[in-house]
Amino acid sequence: MIAYIVERLIQSLLVLVAVALIAFAVFQFVGDPVASMTGQDTSAEDIARMRENLGIDKPLLVQFARFAGNVLTGNFGVSLRTVRPVDQLIAERLPATLELSFMAALFALAFAIPLGVFTGLRPRHWLSRAFLALSLVGISLPTFLIGILLILVFGVLLGWLPTFGRGDTVKVGFWSTGLLTASGWQSIVLPSITLGLFQLTLIMRLVRSEMLEVLRTDYIKFARARGLTNRAVNFGHALKNTLIPVITITGLQLGSIIAFAIITETVFQWPGMGLLFLQAVQFADIPVMSTYLLLIALLFVGINLVVDLLYYLVDPRLRAERGAMERGV
Amino acid sequence: MTAAGHRGLLARALDSDIWHSFRSSRVTVLAAAATAALILAALFAPLIAPQDPWDPGSLQLIDAFKPPVWDEQGTWRFVLGTDDQGRDMLSAIFYGLRVSLAVGFLSVLFAMAVGIALGLLAGYAGGATESVVMRVADVQLTFPTILIALMIDGVTRAVLPGEAHDRLAVAVTVFSIGISNWVHYARTVRASTLVEKRKEYVQAARVIGLHPVLIMVKHVLPNVMGPVLVIATVGLAVAVLTEATLSFLGVGVPSTQPSLGTLIRIGNNFLFSGEWWIVIFPGVALATLVLAVNLLGDWLRDALNPKLR
Numbered sequence: 024m025i026a027y028i029v030e031r032l033i034q035s036l037l038v039l040v041a042v043a044l045i046a047f048a049v050f051q052f053v054g055d056p057v058a059s060m061t062g063q064d065t066s067a068e069d070i071a072r073m074r075e076n077l078g079i080d081k082p083l084l085v086q087f088a089r090f091a092g093n094v095l096t097g098n099f100g101v102s103l104r105t106v107r108p109v110d111q112l113i114a115e116r117l118p119a120t121l122e123l124s125f126m127a128a129l130f131a132l133a134f135a136i137p138l139g140v141f142t143g144l145r146p147r148h149w150l151s152r153a154f155l156a157l158s159l160v161g162i163s164l165p166t167f168l169i170g171i172l173l174i175l176v177f178g179v180l181l182g183w184l185p186t187f188g189r190g191d192t193v194k195v196g197f198w199s200t201g202l203l204t205a206s207g208w209q210s211i212v213l214p215s216i217t218l219g220l221f222q223l224t225l226i227m228r229l230v231r232s233e234m235l236e237v238l239r240t241d242y243i244k245f246a247r248a249r250g251l252t253n254r255a256v257n258f259g260h261a262l263k264n265t266l267i268p269v270i271t272i273t274g275l276q277l278g279s280i281i282a283f284a285i286i287t288e289t290v291f292q293w294p295g296m297g298l299l300f301l302q303a304v305q306f307a308d309i310p311v312m313s314t315y316l317l318l319i320a321l322l323f324v325g326i327n328l329v330v331d332l333l334y335y336l337v338d339p340r341l342r343a344e345r346g347a348m349e350r351g352v
Numbered sequence: 353m354t355a356a357g358h359r360g361l362l363a364r365a366l367d368s369d370i371w372h373s374f375r376s377s378r379v380t381v382l383a384a385a386a387t388a389a390l391i392l393a394a395l396f397a398p399l400i401a402p403q404d405p406w407d408p409g410s411l412q413l414i415d416a417f418k419p420p421v422w423d424e425q426g427t428w429r430f431v432l433g434t435d436d437q438g439r440d441m442l443s444a445i446f447y448g449l450r451v452s453l454a455v456g457f458l459s460v461l462f463a464m465a466v467g468i469a470l471g472l473l474a475g476y477a478g479g480a481t482e483s484v485v486m487r488v489a490d491v492q493l494t495f496p497t498i499l500i501a502l503m504i505d506g507v508t509r510a511v512l513p514g515e516a517h518d519r520l521a522v523a524v525t526v527f528s529i530g531i532s533n534w535v536h537y538a539r540t541v542r543a544s545t546l547v548e549k550r551k552e553y554v555q556a557a558r559v560i561g562l563h564p565v566l567i568m569v570k571h572v573l574p575n576v577m578g579p580v581l582v583i584a585t586v587g588l589a590v591a592v593l594t595e596a597t598l599s600f601l602g603v604g605v606p607s608t609q610p611s612l613g614t615l616i617r618i619g620n621n622f623l624f625s626g627e628w629w630i631v632i633f634p635g636v637a638l639a640t641l642v643l644a645v646n647l648l649g650d651w652l653r654d655a656l657n658p659k660l661r
Binding site: 039049070145163164165167168171174175178183278279282285287290300307312318326327 | 441442477491494495496498499502504505508509510511540596597600601602620623624626628631632635639640642643646647
């Protein structure tokens with residue numbers, strides 16, 4: 024067990040170092056900062072002194088160590104577009120993205136599991152067929168189009184919900200939240216549906232196929248033979264056993280929710296990290312881009328690690344297999 | 353059975369398993385028809401479009417914001433209405449399909465070329481080469497495609513001066529989508545190559561002293577192409593979708609060569625003033641294309657998979 028955890032930790036660390044190297048390389052090879060600070064009449068000694076001050080006359084390895092040190096202490100440089108420290112920019116935008124992603128995941132799970140169970144239990148029911156057909160359409164509709172359609176129907180035609188921004192926010196410490204005001208709640212409805220819809224279809228299909236699989240197993244037949252109620256069989260025995268893959272996929276999808284937030288935030292002008300990143304891409308604002316890359320990498324690697332370890336804890340078969348392997352059986 | 357040998361290729365194709373499974377699925381036939389119609393519309397856009405939407409001379413401002421034909425104010429001249437400059441939406445969609453499909457096909461080809469080359473190399477060479485390629489693939493696979501495409505686009509924007517970037521925008525888009533999708537091809541090709549290289553025909557080729565590159569390309573490659581075609585079909589849908597998303601975000605193809613995604617981005621500006629047709633019709637075209645190609649890919653996967661027969 025401990026050997027497995029250590030192995031996974033080292034793997035994760037390697038990935039992070041690799042991403043940091045890429046971020047560093049991008050920093051390094053994209054534009055020479057000295058060239059943009061000097062004119063034609065700057066003397067060679069001045070240029071050499073500036074290079075020394077910036078530390079870019081040192082060997083690459085030393086520079087990378089410095090870069091890594093800066094990153095570890097939260098110093099990500101200054102945004103070229105807004106001329107403000109990147110860590111400040113990110114700290115301002117992070118709460119908006121996390122709240123949006125959380126609500127989207129909640130929305131997806133709240134609908135996906137009941138729908139998946141229903142379509143799994145009653146595969147021939149006309150409603151199940153309708154849900155499945157809809158989910159295929161849902162997968163083919165790009166996120167931004169779903170957002171536009173929702174804005175058109177609920178914002179423009181019906182006028183029920185706001186279509187851009189976060190509404191009023193309240194500061195709780197450093198965290199600015201929109202979940203404590205009525206307009207904040209109204210504002211988050213359409214973006215979180217837009218962001219969560221794809222995950223909803225994915226998780227629904229997963230729960231359905233897992234349910235179909237589990238319902239064919241012997242222990243379900245025996246449970247029925249013992250005269251247990253349908254409810255106890257379906258929810259106590261069947262659903263419980265479908266949850267491991269569901270947990271895994273949901274966990275892994277959390278990362279892509281945050282990535283796809285870039286699109287949703289653009290459609291709804293949601294002031295989160297995704298919008299910040301997109302502006303950075305458009306303006307070639309390298310410090311913001313590489314910081315975002317590092318953050319996302321940390322997040323993805325972290326989620327992957329936690330999911331793997333959880334999987335290992337939840338599923339006794341994996342532990343048994345591995346144990347057998349280690350004993351050389 | 354000798355008669356089979358004398359019949360034409362077409363007749364044999366019409367009698368094959370694949371054709372029967374195709375004919376027996378109504379959804380697939382419909383999807384194939386829709387895909388074919390959209391591809392034809394894109395190919396022959398200059399011939400069938402009522403107007404050249406990107407020739408300023410053909411635009412009349414007096415025609416601006418005409419609603420579709422079924423609206424009271426619509427006319428048959430502009431079946432799907434016009435945009436703010438009096439551009440016929442139907443023609444704009446035909447031309448947009450051209451760009452979307454061209455970028456889609458090119459990026460699939462690019463991803464395929466990179467993926468097949470690296471997959472063959474990894475599978476055939478083994479050892480350190482294999483572990484480096486597959487590690488990189490694993491790491492890349494943990495990040496969503498769209499994020500990698502955005503990242504590559506941003507970096508090229510920083511590397512190239514602004515004017516050069518605009519000129520190369522289509523190539524940059526193809527490059528970013530291709531690079532973000534090579535992994536699936538590489539993994540599949542490597543897996544099949546590992547199986548193929550143990551077979552006798554490969555050993556025979558080695559014994560007669562053929563160059564490894566020749567063995568990989570002429571002998572192994574044709575035998576690993578089946579699954580690649582399935583991935584490429586689904587990959588086309590993914591590529592078209594990614595291109596549309598990039599263009600919608602304003603970092604894909606430029607607005608001088610608008611794709612469906614660009615049209616949707618432009619139309620998005622008129623959402624609140626009630627001119628919904630400027631955004632909805634390109635959206636419907638995009639969704640139809642992606643859905644149809646996805647359905648075709650699903651069918652192809654089942655049809656080529658002998659386990660499901």
